[in-house]
Amino acid sequence: MQTYPQELQNALAFLKEHDDFLIVSHVQPDGDAVSSTLAVGWLLSCLGKNYVMVNEGPIPRRMSYLWHSDQVLDLSKNPLDTKYRNVICVDCADFQRVGKTQQDFSEDARILNIDHHPTNDGYGEVQLIVPEAAATAEILLDLIEYAEIPLTTDIATALYTGLLTDTGGFRYSNTSPKVMAQASRLLGFGVDGPGLSELLLEQITYPQLQILTKALTKLQMSEDGLISWVSITPEDMAETGAINEDLEGIVNYPRNVQGVEVGMLFKVIHDNAVKVSMRSAGKVDVAAICHSFGGGGHVRAAGARIEGQLEEIIQLVVERVKEQL
Ligand code: 5GP
Ligand code: MN
Numbered sequence: 114m115q116t117y118p119q120e121l122q123n124a125l126a127f128l129k130e131h132d133d134f135l136i137v138s139h140v141q142p143d144g145d146a147v148s149s150t151l152a153v154g155w156l157l158s159c160l161g162k163n164y165v166m167v168n169e170g171p172i173p174r175r176m177s178y179l180w181h182s183d184q185v186l187d188l189s190k191n192p193l194d195t196k197y198r199n200v201i202c203v204d205c206a207d208f209q210r211v212g213k214t215q216q217d218f219s220e221d222a223r224i225l226n227i228d229h230h231p232t233n234d235g236y237g238e239v240q241l242i243v244p245e246a247a248a249t250a251e252i253l254l255d256l257i258e259y260a261e262i263p264l265t266t267d268i269a270t271a272l273y274t275g276l277l278t279d280t281g282g283f284r285y286s287n288t289s290p291k292v293m294a295q296a297s298r299l300l301g302f303g304v305d306g307p308g309l310s311e312l313l314l315e316q317i318t319y320p321q322l323q324i325l326t327k328a329l330t331k332l333q334m335s336e337d338g339l340i341s342w343v344s345i346t347p348e349d350m351a352e353t354g355a356i357n358e359d360l361e362g363i364v365n366y367p368r369n370v371q372g373v374e375v376g377m378l379f380k381v382i383h384d385n386a387v388k389v390s391m392r393s394a395g396k397v398d399v400a401a402i403c404h405s406f407g408g409g410g411h412v413r414a415a416g417a418r419i420e421g422q423l424e425e426i427i428q429l430v431v432e433r434v435k436e437q438l
Contacts, residue, residue, distance in 0.1 A: 117243060121259040124241040127225045128157060128201075134164040135197035139205045140212035141357055144278025144313060147172050148271040149203035149227070149249040151179055155268045156257055167193065169212035173358040175312060179274065180267035193217045199225075202237065204249040206230035206409040227252060232400050232409030247287035250275025254295050269302035274309060281365075282314045286395070286413060324355035328363050328378070334370070340434050341367035342377040344423060368392035375399060375434045379427055382418065387426045390416045397437045405433070 128134075136153045138146035150166050157164045166185040176182055186193070196219040205211050205228060218224075224237030229246035246252050250272045257264065257272075264272075276296055280288045283296065300306055317325075328343040335341070343363065349355070360380065368376025375397050378390040389406070391399035392414055399415040408417020419426050 117241075117255075118259070120241045120243070121256055123239050124225060124227065124256060125260055127223075127239045128160055128162065131199040131223075132162050133197065134162060134199045134201055135214075135217055136164055136166045136201045136203065137205070137211045137214040137217075138168055138203050139210040140169045142168050142170075142172055142204075143361070144173075144176065145248045145250055145275040146204040147176050147179060147182065147185065148275035148278075149253055150185055151181055151271045152250065152253040152257070152268060152275075153201050153203055153227070154181060154184070155271070156253070156260065156262065159262045160260075165193070165197070167214050167217065169214055173361075175316075175358070176274070178312070179271050188214055188217070196222075198222055201225045201227065203227045203253075204229070206233045208234075208236045227256075230400075230409055230411060232404050232415075245289075247285075247289060247292045248275045248279035250279070251292060251295060254299070264299075264302050266303040269299040270304050270309070273299040273304045273306065274313065277306075277309055278313055282310055287411070318359060320353050320355040321359040323353035324349060324359050325363055325366070327353060329366060332367060334373075335431065335435070338370075338372045339374045339438055340377070340431055341370050341373045341375075342379060342427065342431070343367055344379040344381070344427065346381045346423070347383070364390045364392050368394065374438060377430065377434075379423060379430075381423050385422065386418060386420055387423055388416065388418050389426070389430055390414075391430075391434075397434060402430075402433055402437060406430070 136150050138150045154164055154166050167188050168185055169188050171187045172185050198219045200218050200222050225239045226237035227241045229243055229249050231244040233242045243252050254272050327349045328345055332343050364378035374394045376392045380388045382388055393399045398412045400410045400412050403410055403415035403417040406417040406419050410416055
């Protein structure tokens with residue numbers, strides 16, 4: 114029995130009542146975003162509904178093994194010619210996180226908001242927001258089970274991918290007994306758990322190793338050793354041939370230094386904008402800090418995009434973290 118049957122019922126009613134859905138997730142999608150997009154698509158296909166899956170950009174190459182991942186349209190290459198009234202947003206804490214896909218929403222769009230970020234602002238007509246969930250994939254497994262639709266290996270693999278990546282390989286503090294029970298059920302459907310860990314958490318590409326090397330040479334520490342950070346510029350990206358998905362996990366290096374409470378990665382997006390990723394060892398609520406900069410996330414993992422020059426942003430954010438320590 115789920116602990117939020119009313120929300121599940123409302124979400125399922127939304128899917129059953131309407132048709133011709135647009136399924137979107139956040140910009141620069143991670144494992145949970147991609148898997149959740151596909152899980153909703155799969156659920157809709159089981160319900161006999163029509164849908165289109167889109168993202169503002171490409172999905173990470175290493176996730177191409179996922180069921181129908183090639184059908185998630187990259188909006189930067191495939192603009193849609195229709196606007197959609199029925200929209201499902203997954204893993205997006207606020208409306209802006211959908212990025213340019215909002216161009217495909219009709220003016221009177223009704224949105225089903227499925228997410229697990231505590232900073233979710235509750236946009237949309239119907240909400241299925243579960244901040245206790247480790248991943249949006251966790252909520253979707255609940256929804257699929259609530260709908261009494263039997264899983265296949267393919268979709269179990271997608272859901273496992275979301276759980277695996279958002280819990281850092283079942284190691285972060287969001288790895289609840291429920292997550293482990295779900296993972297166990299998913300393995301029972303034939304998911305290759307060790308294979309996915311190897312592919313998603315162990316393997317690195319050569320550009321990924323090079324960009325990591327560059328970032329680490331720039332590692333800085335606050336005087337008290339409680340804050341550590343690295344930065345990456347467009348020049349670093351160009352020199353190493355790294356792409357955005359190669360930055361996954363770099364922020365864990367400053368965060369993992371013994372004694373560090375907050376680790377950060379500053380990525381220069383362009384002349385006047387920086388994306389900051391923050392990770393906390395537990396004392397500092399980085400979601401609150403990122404929220405104060407217009408971003409969001411979880412207590413121990415959050416992000417924001419901030420306008421300004423790299424050095425001034427580093428100073429500003431480091432100061433804000435110091436206030437919280
Ligand atoms: P990452 O640092 O890996 O990009 O993101 C860490 C967490 O913070 C994820 O849960 C992600 O969804 C959230 N997050 C990252 N950037 C943003 C942002 O710009 N806005 C919001 N609301 N959340 C973000
Ligand atoms: Mn997520």
